[in-house]
Amino acid sequence: MIGNNYTIIPSKENKVPILVSVPHCGTAFPLELEDHFKAELIVQPDDTDFFVHELYNFVSDMGITMIHANYSRWVIDLNRSPKHKPLYTDGRIITALTPTTDFLGNQLYESEELEPIPPEIDRRIQKYFNPYYRAIQTILNDFVEEFGIAILWDAHSIRRVVPTIQEAPFPDLILGTNDGQSANEQLILAAKKGLAASELDLSYNTPFKGGNITRHFGKPKDKIHALQLEMCKNLYMDDTELNYHPERAEKMQGIIKNTFEQLIKECSL
Numbered sequence: 001m002i003g004n005n006y007t008i009i010p011s012k013e014n015k016v017p018i019l020v021s022v023p024h025c026g027t028a029f030p031l032e033l034e035d036h037f038k039a040e041l042i043v044q045p046d047d048t049d050f051f052v053h054e055l056y057n058f059v060s061d062m063g064i065t066m067i068h069a070n071y072s073r074w075v076i077d078l079n080r081s082p083k084h085k086p087l088y089t090d091g092r093i094i095t096a097l098t099p100t101t102d103f104l105g106n107q108l109y110e111s112e113e114l115e116p117i118p119p120e121i122d123r124r125i126q127k128y129f130n131p132y133y134r135a136i137q138t139i140l141n142d143f144v145e146e147f148g149i150a151i152l153w154d155a156h157s158i159r160r161v162v163p164t165i166q167e168a169p170f171p172d173l174i175l176g177t178n179d180g181q182s183a184n185e186q187l188i189l190a191a192k193k194g195l196a197a198s199e200l201d202l203s204y205n206t207p208f209k210g211g212n213i214t215r216h217f218g219k220p221k222d223k224i225h226a227l228q229l230e231m232c233k234n235l236y237m238d239d240t241e242l243n244y245h246p247e248r249a250e251k252m253q254g255i256i257k258n259t260f261e262q263l264i265k266e267c268s269l
Contacts, residue, residue: 028070030071056155078212100115177218211228
């Protein structure tokens with residue numbers, strides 16, 4: 001199902017209770033906002049998790065459902081709190097719900113007068129943010145009703161180095177579970193097992209422990225479990241971190257597939 005805000009790609013057959021969410025792959029801008037942003041920036045909006053929905057394009061063959069954003073996170077960031085609660089308080093730069101700068105501090109809007117004020121932010125929450133969350137909640141609720149369990153896998157990517165977050169390069173893979181609160185131990189161990197089967201560096205809840213999507217939806221007591229995977233872009237893109245690299249992507253897909261097989265096995269126990 002394709003809408004203005006998001007696209008849902010259903011499982012092809014043998015549906016399993018896993019939903020992959022890709023909230024930061026969108027590159028489109030609504031017509032009413034297009035000329036508010038700097039034209040030279042929106043041609044290729046930085047901070048985008050470029051091609052992540054393409055990286056995960058095999059999941060429907062595994063019975064997994066996927067939802068991904070169509071609009072840029074600069075319009076509204078689907079992985080931030082609509083109540084503007086910060087994800088981290090350690091001094092790193094974390095862009096806002098409706099960011100006015102990118103991660104490197106570059107101004108996004110043509111002028112300060114065009115930056116969103118509270119009524120405009122509320123409008124974007126209603127028009128672009130809430131529909132994505134309602135769609136996720138509906139799918140997860142249906143999974144719980146049908147299977148007795150639901151797993152949300154929030155898929156992200158990031159540049160190898162973002163000095164405004166940390167000076168050192170990021171690990172290859174970062175699994176986040178809000179410090180173990182968003183999923184049960186068995187599923188966390190299954191995800192770790194699948195990801196650790198590669199030769200890549202795997203970090204757990206450091207430096208990212210899951211954004212608002214993971215924290216909002218992950219409610220193990222309600223049989224809904226959420227995990228976030230952050231990966232460095234050069235694992236599936238070229239060294240410029242701008243272009244898709246099919247050979248690297250294929251290798252990364254094998255690692256993700258192995259991880260999902262571990263999760264599916266755990267669901268069937």
